[in-house]
Amino acid sequence: xxxxxxxxxxxxxxxxxxxxxxxxxxxxxxxxxxxxxxxxxxxxxxxxxxxxxxxxxxxxxxxxxxxxxxxxxxxxxxxxxxxxxxxxxxxxxxxxxxxxxxxxxxxxxxxxxxxxxxxxxxxxxxxxxxxxxxxxxxxxxxxxxxxxxxxxxxxxxxxxxxxxxxxxxxxxxxxxxxxxxxxxxxxxxxxxxxxxxxxxxxxxxxxxxxxxxxxxxxxxxxxxxxxxxxxxxxxxxxxxxxxxxxxxxxxxxxxxxxxxxxxxxxxxxxxxxxxxxxxxxxxxxxxxxxxxxxxxxxxxxxxxxxxxxxx
Numbered sequence: 001x002x003x004x005x006x007x008x009x010x011x012x013x014x015x016x017x018x019x020x021x022x023x024x025x026x027x028x029x030x031x032x033x034x035x036x037x038x039x040x041x042x043x044x045x046x047x048x049x050x051x052x053x054x055x056x057x058x059x060x061x062x063x064x065x066x067x068x069x070x071x072x073x074x075x076x077x078x079x080x081x082x083x084x085x086x087x088x089x090x091x092x093x094x095x096x097x098x099x100x101x102x103x104x105x106x107x108x109x110x111x112x113x114x115x116x117x118x119x120x121x122x123x124x125x126x127x128x129x130x131x132x133x134x135x136x137x138x139x140x141x142x143x144x145x146x147x148x149x150x151x152x153x154x155x156x157x158x159x160x161x162x163x164x165x166x167x168x169x170x171x172x173x174x175x176x177x178x179x180x181x182x183x184x185x186x187x188x189x190x191x192x193x194x195x196x197x198x199x200x201x202x203x204x205x206x207x208x209x210x211x212x213x214x215x216x217x218x219x220x221x222x223x224x225x226x227x228x229x230x231x232x233x234x235x236x237x238x239x240x241x242x243x244x245x246x247x248x249x250x251x252x253x254x255x256x257x258x259x260x261x262x263x264x265x266x267x268x269x270x271x272x273x274x275x276x277x278x279x280x281x282x283x284x285x286x287x288x289x290x291x292x293x294x295x296x297x298x299x300x301x302x303x304x305x306x307x308x309x310x311x
């Protein structure tokens with residue numbers, strides 16, 4: 001299959017390229033950045049702005065992908081607060097431009113667009129696993145933009161007759177993820193302590209919140225299944241369905257470390273989470289594709305910590 005990936009130079013893109021390449025697919029990419037993984041796996045890379053419709057049509061017309069995986073987005077919440085207009089333009093406008101371009105250049109193609117569980121927002125205060133038919137109450141410009149992009153893509157799917165699968169992905173982690181996410185933040189500190197670059201102390205805030213974590217290999221397996229299989233247009237949660245307290249994540253990494261590390265409560269960080277329980281229900285994607293997470297959580301933590309220790 002010929003597959004094009006937008007935003008392919010990022011954390012998820014690198015893992016996805018490897019998985020697709022190992023399955024024999026022909027790959028191309030649209031990204032404003034570059035990555036050594038493009039050359040490693042023979043990816044035909046194109047530098048193009050997703051808001052430039054003519055450029056996107058040109059790339060699609062040249063590559064003729066059977067499927068497009070749309071990863072490109074502004075995903076930094078603080079940046080989204082600082083630049084809400086740009087965030088909406090890239091995340092919503094870019095998705096619309098991509099679909100319009102597909103309708104013209106590859107009208108029989110499939111689009112897998114990657115959204116965020118953040119779209120549920122305050123709905124998670126119900127304290128139950130979230131299903132795709134629950135209402136969304138996003139609480140920041142990033143999550144609002146992702147929900148808008150998702151809803152717009154579903155509407156345009158009907159207009160253009162393109163299959164659109166919208167993945168609402170919950171927390172994921174693994175080797176290569178940048179700081180700014182809870183597992184990578186904790187793992188990077190533990191690794192720095194093991195290398196003697198930081199005193200053996202980790203300062204934390206409230207650790208009682210429960211979240212839904214899935215290892216990156218399982219996330220990638222879901223995206224591969226959604227790309228390769230015949231699945232109806234719609235929204236699909238990609239998640240483990242298992243609540244894990246932030247304290248459990250930290251404790252797991254500490255147990256995997258060979259060092260004695262003090263966990264110190266920081267009063268400035270002690271703000272209880274507005275949503276103490278945020279977990280998804282993955283029944284819909286399982287019934288559609290047979291996908292379910294397979295990686296043991298502790299094994300995922302070990303692989304992530306080992307990657308940080310090797311840096």
